[in-house]
Amino acid sequence: MSTNKEYLQIEREKEWRVELRKTIANKERTAKERVRMPEMDPQERIKYQDREVNIGLSADQAQGEATRCLDCANPTCIEGCPVSINIPKFVKYIEAGKFLDAAKTLKETSALPAVCGRVCPQEKQCEATCFYTQKMKKDPVAIGHLERFAADYERESGFMSVPEVAPANGIKIAAIGSGPASLSFAGDMIKLGYDVTVFEALHEIGGVLKYGIPEFRLPNKIVDVELDNLQKMGVKFVRNFIVGKTASFDDLKEEGFEAFFVASGAGLPRFMNIPGENYNGILSSNEYLTRVNLMNAAKDEFDTPVIKGKTVAVIGGGNTAMDSVRTAKRLGAERAIIIYRRSRAEMPARVEEVHHAEEEGIEFLNLANPVEYFADEKGKVNRVRVQRMGLGEPDASGRRRPIVLEGSEYDIPVDLVVVAVGVSPNPLIPSEVKELKVSKWGTIEVTEETMQSSIPEMFAGGDIVRGGATVILAMGDGRKAAANMDEYLQNKHKAN
Amino acid sequence: MANISTRFFGLDLKSPVIAASSSMTGHAEQVIKLAEAGAGAIVLKSIFEEEIFHELQEELSLRTPLNSDPEYLDYFDYVIKEETIRKYLHLISEVKAKTAVPIVASINCVSSSDWTLFARKIEEAGADALELNMFIAPSDISKTSENNEQFYLETIERVLQAVRIPVTIKISHYFSNLSAIVKKLSGTGIAGITIFNRFYSPDIDIHSETIVVADVLSTSHDYLLPLKWTGILSGQMKIDLSATSGIHTAETAVKFLLSGASAVQIASVIYHEGPSAITRMNQGISDWMDQKGYKSISEFQGSLSQAATSAQAWERTQFMKYFGEKTY
Numbered sequence: 001m002s003t004n005k006e007y008l009q010i011e012r013e014k015e016w017r018v019e020l021r022k023t024i025a026n027k028e029r030t031a032k033e034r035v036r037m038p039e040m041d042p043q044e045r046i047k048y049q050d051r052e053v054n055i056g057l058s059a060d061q062a063q064g065e066a067t068r069c070l071d072c073a074n075p076t077c078i079e080g081c082p083v084s085i086n087i088p089k090f091v092k093y094i095e096a097g098k099f100l101d102a103a104k105t106l107k108e109t110s111a112l113p114a115v116c117g118r119v120c121p122q123e124k125q126c127e128a129t130c131f132y133t134q135k136m137k138k139d140p141v142a143i144g145h146l147e148r149f150a151a152d153y154e155r156e157s158g159f160m161s162v163p164e165v166a167p168a169n170g171i172k173i174a175a176i177g178s179g180p181a182s183l184s185f186a187g188d189m190i191k192l193g194y195d196v197t198v199f200e201a202l203h204e205i206g207g208v209l210k211y212g213i214p215e216f217r218l219p220n221k222i223v224d225v226e227l228d229n230l231q232k233m234g235v236k237f238v239r240n241f242i243v244g245k246t247a248s249f250d251d252l253k254e255e256g257f258e259a260f261f262v263a264s265g266a267g268l269p270r271f272m273n274i275p276g277e278n279y280n281g282i283l284s285s286n287e288y289l290t291r292v293n294l295m296n297a298a299k300d301e302f303d304t305p306v307i308k309g310k311t312v313a314v315i316g317g318g319n320t321a322m323d324s325v326r327t328a329k330r331l332g333a334e335r336a337i338i339i340y341r342r343s344r345a346e347m348p349a350r351v352e353e354v355h356h357a358e359e360e361g362i363e364f365l366n367l368a369n370p371v372e373y374f375a376d377e378k379g380k381v382n383r384v385r386v387q388r389m390g391l392g393e394p395d396a397s398g399r400r401r402p403i404v405l406e407g408s409e410y411d412i413p414v415d416l417v418v419v420a421v422g423v424s425p426n427p428l429i430p431s432e433v434k435e436l437k438v439s440k441w442g443t444i445e446v447t448e449e450t451m452q453s454s455i456p457e458m459f460a461g462g463d464i465v466r467g468g469a470t471v472i473l474a475m476g477d478g479r480k481a482a483a484n485m486d487e488y489l490q491n492k493h494k495a496n
Numbered sequence: 497m498a499n500i501s502t503r504f505f506g507l508d509l510k511s512p513v514i515a516a517s518s519s520m521t522g523h524a525e526q527v528i529k530l531a532e533a534g535a536g537a538i539v540l541k542s543i544f545e546e547e548i549f550h551e552l553q554e555e556l557s558l559r560t561p562l563n564s565d566p567e568y569l570d571y572f573d574y575v576i577k578e579e580t581i582r583k584y585l586h587l588i589s590e591v592k593a594k595t596a597v598p599i600v601a602s603i604n605c606v607s608s609s610d611w612t613l614f615a616r617k618i619e620e621a622g623a624d625a626l627e628l629n630m631f632i633a634p635s636d637i638s639k640t641s642e643n644n645e646q647f648y649l650e651t652i653e654r655v656l657q658a659v660r661i662p663v664t665i666k667i668s669h670y671f672s673n674l675s676a677i678v679k680k681l682s683g684t685g686i687a688g689i690t691i692f693n694r695f696y697s698p699d700i701d702i703h704s705e706t707i708v709v710a711d712v713l714s715t716s717h718d719y720l721l722p723l724k725w726t727g728i729l730s731g732q733m734k735i736d737l738s739a740t741s742g743i744h745t746a747e748t749a750v751k752f753l754l755s756g757a758s759a760v761q762i763a764s765v766i767y768h769e770g771p772s773a774i775t776r777m778n779q780g781i782s783d784w785m786d787q788k789g790y791k792s793i794s795e796f797q798g799s800l801s802q803a804a805t806s807a808q809a810w811e812r813t814q815f816m817k818y819f820g821e822k823t824y
Contacts, residue, residue: 272574273581274613318567348566396556397569406647421571441555441575467559468568 008075011089020092021071030132034139035065042359049298049330050215053356054118054148059099062149066095069141072131077143080129082476083110083184087126091146103154104161106147111187112180112226112475114155115209117148118218120472121350155225162232166193171489172256174199176243176429179207180471181263181462183226184478186235192486197236197257204294205237207265208463209471211290214323216330217353220293244432249458259457259489261481262444263474266463268424272315276373277419281307281381285316285324285420292327309416311335313384315370316420317347322357324418329360336362337412341369341389341402367391369402371409373417383411425464433458443467451481452488459485498785499792500778502536504738504759505625506662506687507598509536512753512793513777516740516761517542517602517629517666524590526771531597533771534778536759538591538599542629543584543614545605551576581614585621592622602666604629612654615663625662628655631693634670641672645680652684662687666740668695674725675732682735690738690761691722691729713764718742723755727810730756731803744773746780753781756798 038055069091077087093102106113122144130140175182178200206223269284291297297306312328317340329336367389374383388408391400425442437445437454444460461477502512515530515538522541552573601623603614669692671677699710719742740761765773802810
C-alpha cells in the first residue's frame with residue numbers, strides 16, 4: 001500500500017475526513033490533555049508473570065485521544081514510522097468510531113499492529129515527529145496507545161480482517177527466523193502473491209517477540225493472533241528447522257526456493273568476561289528470559305526451572321535488563337537490583353519501562369559496574385564486587401562515557417545475577433555461507449537501500465544486519481527487503 | 497664470541513638486546529624473525545586500552561546511520577575488548593609454539609581492574625613475563641603527584657596478586673622525584689623497570705600553522721636521558737633495569753650495561769634496519785667484550801654507575817662551568 005504524498009493527500013481529502021475535521025475546532029483539539037494509559041496496580045501486578053501492566057484504553061478514551069490529532073496536511077508522524085503506517089487515517093477512523101477500519105488501515109502496512117502498539121518506542125519515532133512534539137512542544141498524540149487499541153478491538157470483536165493477497169505467482173521464497181523482521185517481510189510478500197515459508201529454529205514462532213519480551217509486556221496470545229493472521233493469508237511456518245544445519249541453502253534451492261530473507265537475529269548472549277562470571281547462578285538475559293517466557297520455567301509443574309533468587313542483580317540498562325529485573329521481581333525476589341554503569345539519563349531502556357520498574361520496587365544502582373563475582377564452596381555466586389563510576393565527556397553516540405573511579409569497589413551479596421549487556425548476531429548463517437559478506441562483528445552487510453546482501457538472491461534485515469534493532473525497525477527492514485526482493489525476482493523472471 | 501647472556505624480566509636471557517614493544521612485535525611471523533636474529537626477549541605490541549576506546553568510537557559512528565538499538569552498543573567496548581584480547585592471546589600461543597626465546601606480553605590500560613583481568617589471561621596463554629606499559633600523562637591538574645604514584649603502586653599490587661609470571665614495568669620520567677618513586681616501585685615485588693616510555697609528541701608546522709605529529713622514531717642522541725637515569729638509579733636500589741630510546745648501536749648498548757642496566761630494548765633501529773640490527777648489536781657487544789677481555793656481562797655491568805663512580809658526574813644539573821669557559 002502506497003504512502004506517497006499524493007496518495008496521502010487523496011485519502012485526506014475524502015469526504016469523511018474533511019467533515020470530521022470540521023466537527024471540532026483545532027483550538028479545542030489542542031487544548032485536550034494526552035490520555036494516560038491505565039495500568040494494573042504495581043503491588044498487584046508483580047504477583048503475576050503473565051498479566052499485562054498496561055491495561056489498554058477504553059473506546060471512550062481512545063476516541064477522546066484521537067480527537068487531539070489535527071489530521072495535518074503534512075503528516076510528519078508517518079515519517080517517523082519505519083513501516084509507514086497511514087497514521088492520521090487510522091487515528092481519524094478511531095475518532096469516527098470506525099475501529100475495525102482503523103485496524104484494517106494498520107494492517108495495510110504493518111503485519112504486527114497489536115505488537116507494535118505495545119513494544120515500539122513511539123516516543124522516539126512517530127510520536128517524536130508528531131506536530132504536537134515538533135511545533136507545539138506539547139505531549140504528542142498517543143499514537144502507540146491508539147494503535148494498540150485498534151488492534152485489540154479488532155481481535156476482541158471477532159471480526160478479524162485478513163488482508164487481501166494477490167493471486168499466487170508460484171515463486172517460492174523463504175524467510176530465515178520468525179522474529180519481527182521476518183514476519184513483516186512474510187506479510188508483504190504473501191500479499192504480493194509469493195509462496196512464503198518461514199523457517200524457525202525453535203519450537204515456537206515469533207523470535208524475540210516470544211522468547212525475549214515477557215508476557216507482562218507482550219502476552220504470547222497477542223503474538224499468536226498476529227501469527228494466525230499471517231497463516232490465514234497463506235504464510236507457511238516450519239518449526240524446529242535450523243537453516244544451515246537441518247538443511248543447507250543449496251538443499252532449499254533444490255527444493256525450489258528462489259530467494260531468501262535472512263533475519264536470524266542476535267541470539268548470541270554477551271558477557272563481560274570478568275573474573276567469576278562462570279559461577280553457577282550467573283546467566284545471560286537470553287537464557288533467563290527464554291526459560292521463563294518460552295519454557296514456563298516460572299511454573300513449578302514444568303521440568304526446566306530457573307533459579308529464583310532472593311537478591312537478584314541485573315547488569316545493564318536496556319529494555320532487556322528491565323524485562324529481566326522485573327521478571328525476577330515477579331518470581332519472588334526480595335531485592336531486584338539494576339546495576340548500570342552510566343546514570344539514568346543515559347539508559348537505553350524506554351522511559352516507560354524504567355518508570356514501571358521503579359513503581360514495582362526495583363532498585364537502581366546507577367554509576368556502578370561489576371568487576372568480579374565470588375561464590376560459596378559449591379561454586380554458587382554469593383557476592384558481586386562493583387566499582388563506582390563517574391561520567392566523562394560524551395562519546396560518539398552522544399552519551400557521556402563511563403569512567404572508572406579507582407579504589408571505589410565494594411561488595412553486594414547476591415544469589416542470582418542476570419547479565420543483560422547486549423547480544424551479538426547469530427553466527428550460524430554467516431559461518432555457513434562463506435561467500436556472504438559479513439562485518440568484523442558478524443553482522444551481514446547489505447546495500448542499505450535494498451537490504452540485498454553480497455549474494456543477489458539473499459536479502460537480510462533486523463538484528464543480523466543492524467546488530468541490534470527495535471521491533472519496528474526490524475519490521476521496516478522486512479518491508480524494504482520485500483519490496484526489493486519482489487523487484488529482483490520480477491526482473492529475473494522477465495529476463496528468463 | 498663472548499657470553500652476552502644476562503637477566504631481565506626475572507628470566508635468563510641469551511642476549512641483553514630485547515626487541516621492544518612496537519608494531520613489529522604484533523605479528524607472529526615478525527616476532528619469529530626477531531627471535532631468529534638473536535633477540536634476548538621479545539616484548540609483544542602493547543594492548544592499549546585507549547585504542548579500544550577509539551575503536552568503539554568508530555563503531556558508534558558507523559552504527560548511528562543504521563539506527564542500531566542503543567542497547568546493542570551500550571556495552572560494545574566489552575565486545576571490542578574481548579576481540580582484542582582474543583587476538584592477543586592467540587598471538588602469544590602462536591609465537592610460544594614457534595620459538596624458545598622468552599615472550600613478554602605488554603599491556604597498557606587506564607584502569608587498574610582491566611590491568612588485572614588482562615594479566616591473568618596473558619599468563620594463562622603462556623607468556624613468560626608481563627611488562628606493564630604504565631604511564632599517566634601528568635597533565636590533569638585535578639590530580640596530585642601522589643594520586644598518580646598511588647595508581648602505579650595499586651595497579652602493580654593487583655597485578656602481582658593476580659599472576660605468578662614475572663612482572664616488570666615501563667615508566668616515563670614524569671615524576672617529581674624519580675629516584676623516590678623507583679625506590680617505591682622496586683619494593684613492590686616487580687622483576688624490573690624499563691626507562692622510559694616513548695610518548696606521542698606533537699610538533700608545529702609553522703607554514704600551515706597546524707599541530708602535527710613529531711617524528712615517532714628515536715634518534716641516536718635520545719639515549720642520553722635514559723642513560724643518565726640508568727647511571728643514577730642502578731646503584732641506588734636493588735632492581736633490574738633496562739633502558740630504551742635512542743639505542744641504535746652496540747656501543748650505546750655497552751654504555752647502558754656499564755651504567756648498570758641489565759638489558760636494552762630497541763625498536764627504532766629495527767624499523768630502519770630490520771631484525772639484522774639485533775644480530776649486529778649482539779656481535780658488536782661481543783666484540784667489545786673480547787677486546788676488553790670480559791668473559792661475561794656481570795664483569796662490567798654497573799662499573800660506571802653513579803654508585804661505582806662519582807655522584808657529581810651523574811647528577812650535575814647545570815652547565816655553568818662548561819659554558820663559563822666557552823668563548824666565541
